[in-house]
Amino acid sequence: MSTTAEFFFKYHGLGNDFIVLDCRQSGTDIDAEFSRWVCDRRRGVGADGVLSLLPSQTGMARMVVHNADGSIAEMCGNGLRCAVKYLVDHSGEKPERIEVETGAGLLSCTPVYGVDGVAEVEISMGPARLVASNLPSGASGQPFLDAPVPGHSGLRGHAISMGNPHLVLLDQPLGDASRLGPELERHPGFPERTNVEFVRVDKDGLTVVVWERGCGLTEACGTGACAAAAAAVIAKRLPADAWLRVTLPGGDLHIRVPSDLSDVRLRGPVSFVFTGVVPDLPGR
Numbered sequence: 151m152s153t154t155a156e157f158f159f160k161y162h163g164l165g166n167d168f169i170v171l172d173c174r175q176s177g178t179d180i181d182a183e184f185s186r187w188v189c190d191r192r193r194g195v196g197a198d199g200v201l202s203l204l205p206s207q208t209g210m211a212r213m214v215v216h217n218a219d220g221s222i223a224e225m226c227g228n229g230l231r232c233a234v235k236y237l238v239d240h241s242g243e244k245p246e247r248i249e250v251e252t253g254a255g256l257l258s259c260t261p262v263y264g265v266d267g268v269a270e271v272e273i274s275m276g277p278a279r280l281v282a283s284n285l286p287s288g289a290s291g292q293p294f295l296d297a298p299v300p301g302h303s304g305l306r307g308h309a310i311s312m313g314n315p316h317l318v319l320l321d322q323p324l325g326d327a328s329r330l331g332p333e334l335e336r337h338p339g340f341p342e343r344t345n346v347e348f349v350r351v352d353k354d355g356l357t358v359v360v361w362e363r364g365c366g367l368t369e370a371c372g373t374g375a376c377a378a379a380a381a382a383v384i385a386k387r388l389p390a391d392a393w394l395r396v397t398l399p400g401g402d403l404h405i406r407v408p409s410d411l412s413d414v415r416l417r418g419p420v421s422f423v424f425t426g427v428v429p430d431l432p433g434r
């Protein structure tokens with residue numbers, strides 16, 4: 151299947167890179183096979199994922215997040231910044247705020263303009279959920295917070311959903327991400343798999359490495375930074391209601407977690423890389 155978009159637009163947020171496809175005209179999305187092919191860094195364009203923009207009754211667009219393995223994610227913080235930059239820079243206007251429909255709800259996004267259009271975006275990410283269908287113990291209704299990870303003695307984690315699931319391991323060596331990430335991504339406690347954050351708590355923020363569901367190690371993960379900051383606030387390791395620096399391999403995001411976890415805010419840069427013509431999938 152060729153996509154319904156004629157052109158693709160490549161963006162990244164701190165090196166977490168995405169292909170944006172504007173499918174608002176046709177209203178039809180890509181399939182998993184196309185996502186796997188176009189994200190392939192040798193046989194395709196290369197990216198951590200594809201962001202399809204579809205028509206929306208409530209927002210400027212509906213964003214669907216396709217991981218590099220073809221799976222669909224409920225939400226993507228770095229990706230939403232890329233989608234906002236595409237939508238605003240191609241709108242011919244400079245709105246103070248736009249809303250985008252996502253799997254985590256209708257989210258409000260505030261662009262910050264630079265010399266080349268949108269340079270940074272602040273997003274109201276919605277709540278950090280402690281009990282949700284895509285988290286362990288969702289059925290029993292008990293949050294999985296600072297608890298031993300079943301089957302992994304010596305590991306303690308927080309399960310937090312930002313719409314997509316996260317297993318946050320505070321004080322876990324960052325170097326463990328590539329060794330432990332693949333197995334924990336598929337931990338049976340997470341029915342839809344999970345993203346896994348390896349977190350060092352610094353005196354003024356966090357340093358985080360993320361093994362992402364459906365992508366593996368990435369340069370940055372926006373929802374992962376939010377989940378890690380929420381876990382640090384819940385554990386009273388960092389203050390609530392303050393902008394926290396979260397350093398990832400690709401650079402710094404800033405996250406603010408309210409004491410009631412009701413509306414986590416994320417702020418970070420976004421960059422346009424290049425555009426190209428969407429080819430038909432080889433062999434189809």
Ligand SMILES: N[C@H](CCC[C@H](N)C(=O)O)C(=O)O
Nearest residue numbers: 223226227228314363372373
């Ligand atoms: N791989 C993630 C989606 C992308 C999240 C990440 N890139 C972000 O910036 O939030 C998942 O399956 O939940």
